[in-house]
C-alpha cells in the first residue's frame with residue numbers, strides 16, 4: 333500500500349534499459365522510463381505479455397544488469413554505493429532456471445550460510461526449518477541437480493534464497509514448474525513470511541488466480557513501459573485477464 337509518510341525500501345527513478353548493439357549509439361528499448369516505489373512488506377506481482385521486460389526488471393533490481401538511464405535506490409542509498417555482494421544478500425533473486433552448480437541439495441542450501449561462517453548446528457537447523465516449511469522431502473538432500481525435476485529444482489532454489497533471510501525477495505515465475513497444490517502451498521509460505529517478517533516480495537507471476545489470491549499490489553508492464561501500478565483492491569481482474577490475453581496474442585502475432 334502506498335504511504336507518503338513511509339520511506340520507500342526500493343525506489344526506481346526513470347529507469348530505462350536499452351540493448352547495446354554494435355555500431356548503434358542506442359539499441360532498442362527493453363524498459364523505458366520506469367518509476368515506482370516499493371515499501372517494506374509489499375507483496376507485488378509483475379505481469380505483462382512475453383517480452384514486456386518483466387525478467388529484465390528483476391535483473392536490474394538484483395543488479396545483474398545496469399540501467400542505461402535512471403537510478404535505483406535501496407533505503408535511500410543509490411545502488412552504486414552498495415557493494416554488490418551485500419546488495420544481493422539483502423535483495424535476492426531466484427531465477428526461473430536456477431543451478432545448484434554440481435552441489436547436492438544439502439550443500440547448496442548450507443553454502444550461503446557457510447559463507448557467513450555460521451556454526452554447523454545453526455546451519456543445519458535453518459536447513460531443516462526451510463525444507464520442512466516448503467515440504468521438501470529429506471531424501472532430496474543427497475540429490476544433485478540432474479536428479480531433480482524442474483519443479484523440485486525450483487523449490488530448492490527458493491529454499492536457498494529464503495535461508496539467507498533477505499529483506500527483498502525477487503522471484504521470476506516461482507510457480508511455473510510446480511503442480512497446483514505445491515504452487516498454492518508455496519504462495520501460502522511466502523505470504524506468511526511476508527506478513528510475519530515483513531519480507532518484501534516482488535515476483536513475476538503469470539498465474540492470475542494465484543496473483544488474485546495472494547498479491548497486494550500489481551505492476552503491469554507492456555511493450556517495455558509500466559502501464560499500471562495498482563493495489564489489489566483497485567484491480568478489475570476480469571478486465572486485466574482479458575487485456576493480458578489480447579496483448580499476449582498480439583505479441584505472438586508479432587513473432588510470426
Ligand SMILES: Nc1ncnc2c1ncn2[C@@H]1O[C@H](COP(=O)(O)OP(=O)(O)OP(=O)(O)O)[C@@H](O)[C@H]1O
Pocket residue numbers: 351362380381382383384385386387388389
Ligand atoms: N541481454 C539481452 N540482449 C538483448 N535483448 C534482450 C536481452 N535481454 C532481454 N532482451 C530482450 O528484451 C525484451 C524483454 O525481455 P524479458 O525477458 O525481460 O521479457 P519478459 O517480459 O520477462 O518475457 P517472458 O515473459 O517471455 O519471460 C525481449 O524482447 C528480449 O528479447
